[in-house]
Amino acid sequence: MTVTHAPNGTGTDAGPATAVGPEALVERLRSQATRYHSEHDFHVRMNAGELSPEQIRGWVANRFCYQEAIPRKDAAILGNCPDREIRKRWIRRITDHDGTDTTEGGIEAWLRLGEACGVPRHEMEDGRHIVPGVRFAVDAYVTFARTRPWVEAVASSLTELFAPGLMAERLAAFEKHYTWIDQAGLDYFRNRLHQAPRDSEHALEIVKEHCRTVESQESAVAALAFKNDVLWSMMDAIDKAYPS
Numbered sequence: 001m002t003v004t005h006a007p008n009g010t011g012t013d014a015g016p017a018t019a020v021g022p023e024a025l026v027e028r029l030r031s032q033a034t035r036y037h038s039e040h041d042f043h044v045r046m047n048a049g050e051l052s053p054e055q056i057r058g059w060v061a062n063r064f065c066y067q068e069a070i071p072r073k074d075a076a077i078l079g080n081c082p083d084r085e086i087r088k089r090w091i092r093r094i095t096d097h098d099g100t101d102t103t104e105g106g107i108e109a110w111l112r113l114g115e116a117c118g119v120p121r122h123e124m125e126d127g128r129h130i131v132p133g134v135r136f137a138v139d140a141y142v143t144f145a146r147t148r149p150w151v152e153a154v155a156s157s158l159t160e161l162f163a164p165g166l167m168a169e170r171l172a173a174f175e176k177h178y179t180w181i182d183q184a185g186l187d188y189f190r191n192r193l194h195q196a197p198r199d200s201e202h203a204l205e206i207v208k209e210h211c212r213t214v215e216s217q218e219s220a221v222a223a224l225a226f227k228n229d230v231l232w233s234m235m236d237a238i239d240k241a242y243p244s
């Protein structure tokens with residue numbers, strides 16, 4: 001059996017006995033890229049153009065569960081964060097996904113991606129395709145943000161440090177291999193290419209500022225490991241539900 005991913009737990013590495021400087025902390029967080037869901041076999045096959053329309057549709061419909069939960073996760077962080085300056089910037093994440101009266105958000109863009117792939121909007125909205133493992137993983141992420149200290153919840157969003165590379169690869173793969181998908185449906189990925197770096201930069205600033213003790217640094221690393229596990233579990237569940 002090939003093990004492609006070991007459980008993260010809290011200990012991706014032993015960790016130093018004393019607090020490290022902000023840049024060393026960033027290095028430690030970035031080193032978790034090897035456990036990002038871009039390495040999951042389902043994503044590897046997706047980007048190699050090997051997935052069937054059925055598998056792409058299954059992935060899109062299930063990922064909608066995650067997309068829908070992101071604003072609730074961010075609202076939980078806002079609810080727990082006592083810092084007005086941070087809230088003023090963080091709130092943007094909610095409108096990026098929900099939209100406003102005058103702008104369309106990421107959730108609408110994802111619904112259009114689904115339609116471009118052949119999943120009717122109402123089938124995404126009513127959740128009929130969501131498999132249990134995806135629902136549980138997404139729920140765990142929202143619960144984490146509600147119940148853990150807000151700085152840990154901010155650290156857990158740092159998988160977005162690794163997202164732009166995957167997004168760019170995915171965009172190119174969809175344009176090249178999945179020509180049956182209406183290209184206008186790919187706007188979601190195009191938007192995230194600039195939103196994700198902006199968001200992760202803010203989250204990194206917060207973590208560098210607030211995680212100066214060894215305990216808080218360990219917690220930040222553990223939060224990111226937890227989030228990598230959330231994303232990995234989703235991919236495992238999707239892979240199993242839509243086999244090749």
Ligand SMILES: O=C(O)c1cc(C(=O)O)c2c(n1)C(=O)C(=O)c1cc(C(=O)O)[nH]c1-2
Nearest residue numbers: 070106156157158159160162163166192231
């Ligand atoms: O498609 C992806 O691979 C991917 C990954 C992630 C991520 O790394 O958490 C996010 C997104 N997409 C995404 O679209 C998104 O809006 C998003 C928000 C967050 C977050 O944790 O706050 N992650 C992600």
